[in-house]
Amino acid sequence: xxxxxxxxxxxxxxxxxxxxxxxxxxxxxxxxxxxxxxxxxxxxxxxxxxxxxxxxxxxxxxxxxxxxxxxxxxxxxxxxxxxxxxxxxxxxxxxxxxxxxxxxxxxxxxxxxxxxxxxxxxxxxxxxxxxxxxxxxxxxxxxxxxxxxxxxxxxxxxxxxxxxxxxxxxxxxxxxxxxxxxxxxxxxxxxxxxxxxxxxxxxxxxxxxxxxxxxxxxxxxxxxxxxxxxxxxxxxxxxxxxxxxxxxxxxxxxxxxxxxxxxxxxxxxxxxxxxxxxxxxxxxxxxxxxxxxx
Amino acid sequence: xxxxxxxxxxxxxxxxxxxxxxxxxxxxxxxxxxxxxxxxxxxxxxxxxxxxxxxxxxxxxxxxxxxxxxxxxxxxxxxxxxxxxxxxxxxxxxxxxxxxxxxxxxxxxxxxxxxxxxxxxxxxxxxxxxxxxxxxxxxxxxxxxxxxxxxxxxxxxxxxxxxxxxxxxxxxxxxxxxxxxxxxxxxxxxxxxxxxxxxxxxxxxxxxxxxxxxxxxxxxxxxxxxxxxxxxxxxxxxxxxxxxxxxxxxxxxxxxxxxxxxxxxxxxxxxxxxxxxxxxxxxxxxxxxxxxxxxxxxxxxxxxxxxxxxxxxxxxxxxxxxxxxxxxx
Amino acid sequence: xxxxxxxxxxxxxxxxxxxxxxxxxxxxxxxxxxxxxxxxxxxxxxxxxxxxxxxxxxxxxxxxxxxxxxxxxxxxxxxxxxxxxxxxxxxxxxxxxxxxxxxxxxxxxxxxxxxxxxxxxxxxxxxxxxxxxxxxxxxxxxxxxxxxxxxxxxxxxxxxxxxxxxxxxxxxxxxxxxxxxxxxxxxxxxxxxxxxxxxxxxxxxxxxxxxxxxxxxxxxxxxxxxxxxxxxxxxxxxxxxxxxxxxxxxx
Numbered sequence: 001x002x003x004x005x006x007x008x009x010x011x012x013x014x015x016x017x018x019x020x021x022x023x024x025x026x027x028x029x030x031x032x033x034x035x036x037x038x039x040x041x042x043x044x045x046x047x048x049x050x051x052x053x054x055x056x057x058x059x060x061x062x063x064x065x066x067x068x069x070x071x072x073x074x075x076x077x078x079x080x081x082x083x084x085x086x087x088x089x090x091x092x093x094x095x096x097x098x099x100x101x102x103x104x105x106x107x108x109x110x111x112x113x114x115x116x117x118x119x120x121x122x123x124x125x126x127x128x129x130x131x132x133x134x135x136x137x138x139x140x141x142x143x144x145x146x147x148x149x150x151x152x153x154x155x156x157x158x159x160x161x162x163x164x165x166x167x168x169x170x171x172x173x174x175x176x177x178x179x180x181x182x183x184x185x186x187x188x189x190x191x192x193x194x195x196x197x198x199x200x201x202x203x204x205x206x207x208x209x210x211x212x213x214x215x216x217x218x219x220x221x222x223x224x225x226x227x228x229x230x231x232x233x234x235x236x237x238x239x240x241x242x243x244x245x246x247x248x249x250x251x252x253x254x255x256x257x258x259x260x261x262x263x264x265x266x267x268x269x270x271x272x273x274x275x276x277x278x279x280x281x282x283x284x285x286x287x288x289x290x291x292x293x294x
Numbered sequence: 295x296x297x298x299x300x301x302x303x304x305x306x307x308x309x310x311x312x313x314x315x316x317x318x319x320x321x322x323x324x325x326x327x328x329x330x331x332x333x334x335x336x337x338x339x340x341x342x343x344x345x346x347x348x349x350x351x352x353x354x355x356x357x358x359x360x361x362x363x364x365x366x367x368x369x370x371x372x373x374x375x376x377x378x379x380x381x382x383x384x385x386x387x388x389x390x391x392x393x394x395x396x397x398x399x400x401x402x403x404x405x406x407x408x409x410x411x412x413x414x415x416x417x418x419x420x421x422x423x424x425x426x427x428x429x430x431x432x433x434x435x436x437x438x439x440x441x442x443x444x445x446x447x448x449x450x451x452x453x454x455x456x457x458x459x460x461x462x463x464x465x466x467x468x469x470x471x472x473x474x475x476x477x478x479x480x481x482x483x484x485x486x487x488x489x490x491x492x493x494x495x496x497x498x499x500x501x502x503x504x505x506x507x508x509x510x511x512x513x514x515x516x517x518x519x520x521x522x523x524x525x526x527x528x529x530x531x532x533x534x535x536x537x538x539x540x541x542x543x544x545x546x547x548x549x550x551x552x553x554x555x556x557x558x559x560x561x562x563x564x565x566x567x568x569x570x571x572x573x574x575x576x577x578x579x580x581x582x583x584x585x586x587x588x589x590x591x592x593x594x595x596x597x598x599x600x601x602x603x604x605x606x607x608x609x610x611x612x613x614x615x616x617x618x619x620x621x622x623x
Numbered sequence: 624x625x626x627x628x629x630x631x632x633x634x635x636x637x638x639x640x641x642x643x644x645x646x647x648x649x650x651x652x653x654x655x656x657x658x659x660x661x662x663x664x665x666x667x668x669x670x671x672x673x674x675x676x677x678x679x680x681x682x683x684x685x686x687x688x689x690x691x692x693x694x695x696x697x698x699x700x701x702x703x704x705x706x707x708x709x710x711x712x713x714x715x716x717x718x719x720x721x722x723x724x725x726x727x728x729x730x731x732x733x734x735x736x737x738x739x740x741x742x743x744x745x746x747x748x749x750x751x752x753x754x755x756x757x758x759x760x761x762x763x764x765x766x767x768x769x770x771x772x773x774x775x776x777x778x779x780x781x782x783x784x785x786x787x788x789x790x791x792x793x794x795x796x797x798x799x800x801x802x803x804x805x806x807x808x809x810x811x812x813x814x815x816x817x818x819x820x821x822x823x824x825x826x827x828x829x830x831x832x833x834x835x836x837x838x839x840x841x842x843x844x845x846x847x848x849x850x851x852x853x854x855x856x857x858x859x860x861x862x863x864x865x866x867x868x869x870x871x872x873x874x
Contacts, residue, residue: 034419038419040419040422040423042367087603087607090607091606091607094610096418096419097365097422098606098610100365100419100422101365101559101563101602101606102603102606102607104367104556104559104602105560105599105600105602105603105605105606106599106603107599108556108595108596108598108599108602109595109596109599109600109603111595112593112595112596112599113596115593116593116596224551224552224553225430225552227426227552228426228427228430228552229427231423231424231426231427232427234423235416235420235423235424235427239419239420265438266438268431268434269431269434269435269438271427271431272427272428272430272431272434273431275424275427275428276412276428279412279415279416279424280412280415283415283416489739489740489742490739490740492742492743492744493738493739493740493741493742493743494731494735494736494738494739494741494743494746495735495736495737495738495739496739496743497724497727497728497731497743498728498731498732498736498737500717500720500728501717501720501728504717504718504719504720505715505716505717505718507711507715508711508715508716508717508785509717509728510698510699510700511677511679511699511700511703511708511709511711511715512700512703512728512729512732512785512788512789513700513703513704513732513733513736513789514700514732514736515698515700515736516700518737522737522739526739
């Protein structure tokens with residue numbers, strides 16, 4: 001264990017937070033959609049992958065990375081809107097499993113369409129020039145891009161928080177997540193709220209994919225394992241809880257990176273071990289309401 | 295009291311038997327007869343064998359999803375464990391084929407018990423997510439255990455050249471022999487499933503699906519019912535996995551993949567969930583579709599995904615379910 | 624097991640949901656062979672108390688004793704095994720099973736819960752028992768009908784039939800006449816009186832008038848607390864009850 005200094009662990013903690021940031025974004029989208037629509041979006045990983053590919057495509061067309069940060073979520077979120085409107089809406093009231101099954105089928109279609117458009121092999125994605133290199137963060141040198149991912153996630157979360165807390169639409173969403181009846185009583189068009197929330201959730205997933213692309217490259221299948229990991233985060237944090245998604249996302253990221261420091265081969269399994277422990281001790285997750293599970 | 299009226303009632307019911315009820319009554323016999331003739335009408339025996347194996351896999355899944363109402367996205371782990379356990383028994387321990395199949399079933403049961411013990415603590419929508427995540431965990435565990443499973447390269451060398459049944463040796467390389475051996479196990483599985491469904495526990499499974507709260511108030515331990523059903527489902531999937539290993543002579547790591555879990559969901563829904571024949575109909579249609587579509591495009595998953603979505607949107611009862619419901623209501 | 628002894632006792636049971644306290648430390652005793660009604664205005668904590676008595680909720684404080692045994696926090700299905708059966712406030716049957724099968728499954732819980740091998744058709748005594756119960760609750764001619772297709776009153780009767788199928792010594796009924804027509808209500812009340820000849824009955828009821836005539840004892844809940852208990856006459860004379868409950872009705 002020589003060379004395993006406190007600095008190294010601290011550095012790995014930062015890596016974990018950067019990894020966790022991506023999980024947070026994914027889980028928050030899942031949780032938002034579930035909290036409002038009670039739909040578990042099995043295509044969430046596919047939208048994440050779509051975000052990464054959309055970024056790659058735009059950048060090869062000469063679009064600046066920073067513009068992509070704005071365009072990609074709008075683009076993929078727009079696709080999300082169409083999906084909710086055309087495919088998911090007919091399934092409301094047909095039982096909780098049907099939207100889930102539909103989005104599962106949809107993920108096959110999206111992945112295959114990307115394979116048709118971009119081929120089966122993956123591509124590396126360049127880190128934007130401005131964000132290349134590393135900076136000294138006191139405990140050692142840390143890749144600038146990862147720092148940026150952490151910062152960007154913080155900004156997105158802050159923006160989301162402002163949206164939910166300070167706008168009337170956000171108020172409707174918060175009220176609706178607690179009790180869908182309230183929205184109806186208030187005379188708000190529930191369907192429109194659901195539409196927007198689905199678009200928002202998929203848009204954030206796409207942004208997560210775009211942010212992750214320079215870290216791990218893109219490949220059509222990249223959404224699969226990520227979906228499982230995002231599920232772990234939502235289960236640990238508590239379904240439908242945004243705060244839970246943030247804390248659990250960071251925790252999962254940290255657990256993975258710390259485990260990979262000590263026992264790299266167990267890094268992937270550690271996530272699920274964490275979930276198992278949470279399920280045994282607190283089946284509804286950190287901030288989940290027990291009632292939501294039935 | 296009312297003995298006479300009960301008898302009349304029973305007779306009236308018998309008179310009204312239509313083909314659906316007859317099919318239900320003699321379902322095992324019907325399937326057995328069909329399976330014996332099946333390879334004669336199929337262009338490739340290998341496809342026929344695959345339909346049987348995947349049909350059995352979907353049948354195990356259907357017990358949980360169709361009859362109990364629990365949607366699992368982790369059945370790949372059960373199929374995979376069956377295949378790996380069976381393969382390891384042959385490759386590493388040199389066990390005879392029938393013992394290896396038993397070990398495969400055991401593998402499915404153990405994995406189902408482990409996943410089920412955790413997953414049945416959750417309810418509703420969580421169940422699909424948790425089973426998916428746990429099966430992903432099993433995937434990584436088998437992936438890491440390279441010495442036993444061959445890791446990324448898969449487990450190779452499951453070579454069973456001949457098998458002895460009651461002292462007679464059969465050439466297992468002959469596809470027809472393979473087919474009838476697999477068919478024999480499938481018929482066995484169908485008999486077992488039929489008995490489970492007709493047993494008191496079968497009634498409990500339906501009751502829990504219908505109304506979990508009421509079942510609990512009636513004195514059923516719903517969590518335990520779910521766990522036991524999950525384990526039974528694991529036994530069927532483990533058997534399917536073991537047969538898969540024997541048929542393919544290798545176990546690729548992809549068998550544990552998330553998409554294999556999805557396969558069970560698709561086949562079951564396509565055929566008709568909660569119906570006795572549905573899983574096999576679904577497996578047959580799915581695999582034939584895959585074979586057909588891949589003749590003209592490598593992107594068969596696009597078609598499969600689209601067909602599945604259409605099924606969810608417009609034919610939630612699946613093929614068999616839609617056929618048997620027509621004219622009934 | 625003589626009539627008059629205490630079959631069920633609660634000792635300071637309370638229930639909170641987060642910050643909201645639905646029930647505060649209620650202590651009461653229920654006598655074997657009697658019909659006891661739990662009454663109170665809306666939001667009094669009747670249903671919460673009911674759910675604590677039948678084991679659907681785990682109490683936040685206090686304990687529940689059945690036949691002298693501490694049963695606090697036991698899982699719901701164990702209550703059924705001990706001889707406590709309940710009917711739900713909102714109709715709760717197995718909607719896609721036949722009326723007969725609904726009762727048969729409920730009866731089966733006593734004898735064959737985890738038998739995966741014997742054909743259940745061979746458990747003929749359960750089928751006969753289900754038929755007898757159907758006769759008893761007046762659903763014989765609905766035997767083959769899918770439970771979900773029954774009329775509201777019939778579904779409530781079916782629910783009572785399912786409760787009876789577990790051969791309970793204590794029968795708990797949560798607003799058994801909710802949503803019923805006057806005629807259906809009358810039939811149900813007669814049935815309850817008949818059932819009480821062989822077993823202890825505790826029922827929650829919103830309509831006080833209904834239970835005054837048939838109950839041996841009444842508990843009055845108000846704001847999550849036990850306001851009064853006694854015979855129907857005691858309750859009728861009780862000034863506090865009049866004020867908070869009867870008075871409310873007259874306005």
